[in-house]
Amino acid sequence: MATYGKKHCDFLGTLVPTTDPALAATYYNGEGVHWNISDSIPAQAAYFAECAQVNERAYRDYVVRNNGSVPGYWIFSGGLYQDFKRTGDTVSKDAVHMLATNGSYCADTTPESWTANATRSREVSYCLTAYVNDERLGVAHRARADLLLNQALAMVPQWTQWQVILPLGSTEGPPECQGNYYLQPFMMALLADTLRQVHAFKPDSRIPPAIKEIGDFIKANSKGLNSQTPFYENCKTSPASASAPWIFPTKGPAPDLALLIAPVYAWLWNATGDVQYRDYGDALWSDGVKNAYIEQPKQFNQNYFWSFEYVKWRSAAPAPITFAKVPKKAITKPAPLPKDMPAKMKSTLQPFPEK
Numbered sequence: 001m002a003t004y005g006k007k008h009c010d011f012l013g014t015l016v017p018t019t020d021p022a023l024a025a026t027y028y029n030g031e032g033v034h035w036n037i038s039d040s041i042p043a044q045a046a047y048f049a050e051c052a053q054v055n056e057r058a059y060r061d062y063v064v065r066n067n068g069s070v071p072g073y074w075i076f077s078g079g080l081y082q083d084f085k086r087t088g089d090t091v092s093k094d095a096v097h098m099l100a101t102n103g104s105y106c107a108d109t110t111p112e113s114w115t116a117n118a119t120r121s122r123e124v125s126y127c128l129t130a131y132v133n134d135e136r137l138g139v140a141h142r143a144r145a146d147l148l149l150n151q152a153l154a155m156v157p158q159w160t161q162w163q164v165i166l167p168l169g170s171t172e173g174p175p176e177c178q179g180n181y182y183l184q185p186f187m188m189a190l191l192a193d194t195l196r197q198v199h200a201f202k203p204d205s206r207i208p209p210a211i212k213e214i215g216d217f218i219k220a221n222s223k224g225l226n227s228q229t230p231f232y233e234n235c236k237t238s239p240a241s242a243s244a245p246w247i248f249p250t251k252g253p254a255p256d257l258a259l260l261i262a263p264v265y266a267w268l269w270n271a272t273g274d275v276q277y278r279d280y281g282d283a284l285w286s287d288g289v290k291n292a293y294i295e296q297p298k299q300f301n302q303n304y305f306w307s308f309e310y311v312k313w314r315s316a317a318p319a320p321i322t323f324a325k326v327p328k329k330a331i332t333k334p335a336p337l338p339k340d341m342p343a344k345m346k347s348t349l350q351p352f353p354e355k
Contacts, residue, residue, distance in 0.1 A: 025297040166182035
């Protein structure tokens with residue numbers, strides 16, 4: 001971690017902060033990642049704290065320059081929140097608010113239909129996280145936060161009841177997946193990360209069962225060929241079911257994403273004391289640590305996006321909580337993305353995908 005963190009920090013330091021290469025090197029909350037590394041390596045705390053600032057100079061300037069109006073997959077409020085809490089820099093506080101109010105899908109004027117389909121789970125996740133961080137910094141609660149939380153919870157059964165359809169003509173995913181059920185397990189893990197943050201800030205009895213549903217589904221349905229680790233993406237001919245074959249049955253695992261998914265199981269282990277979650281999380285952790293590609297800043301940040309939480313929950317003794325009983329309900333097929341949605345918001349494809 002320290003070796004590659006230093007490599008990527010030093011590389012970013014050679015770039016002009018306002019350029020696209022510098023911005024790309026911060027992807028997946030580079031500032032927050034380096035703040036967390038600083039905390040975890042006391043002997044190098046000052047160095048990695050400065051690395052956090054190097055990431056901030058590229059990312060925060062981008063946010064401020066655009067008044068927070070950035071694509072949904074670029075909404076990373078966590079590092080900015082940490083920076084304000086650690087340094088008192090009000091520009092970071094303001095940048096969190098810009099993201100929470102002006103980021104794509106975050107604005108109060110965004111039509112509800114644009115965020116109802118689970119194909120937008122990442123964008124909803126990042127906006128919800130920005131809302132939580134904004135409230136933590138003193139901003140009043142917004143009605144849209146309640147809407148997005150309700151939509152986020154409704155997305156879970158969309159995934160687990162085989163209802164997420166990759167739109168025809170989509171620029172994302174293999175052509176064979178268009179019009180069919182489409183699964184990216186790491187997207188479900190990102191949703192779980194946001195839900196646990198919301199629950200930690202304002203407990204909601206609906207959230208723990210939703211995280212458990214996510215964890216149980218990923219574990220049972222998305223393992224790559226000859227591996228415990230989930231694949232990056234796959235699809236099933238619709239209407240899909242658990243017993244239906246995958247369109248790509250030999251799809252291999254994606255160890256680059258294992259540390260994005262493992263924390264779900266450390267959280268569940270801590271919340272339930274059930275060793276199946278501990279053991280599966282450990283298997284993912286081991287594969288990610290041994291086999292993930294971290295030679296580039298984006299993949300490095302992705303691996304440490306919330307893996308520090310894994311260590312915290314995995315190291316602590318379980319503290320089982322009571323899970324509310326939520327009756328399973330059949331859901332109707334979610335509506336497709338509205339035709340009047342701007343073209344730039346119909347695609348969530350980022351310029352440097354996870355795989």
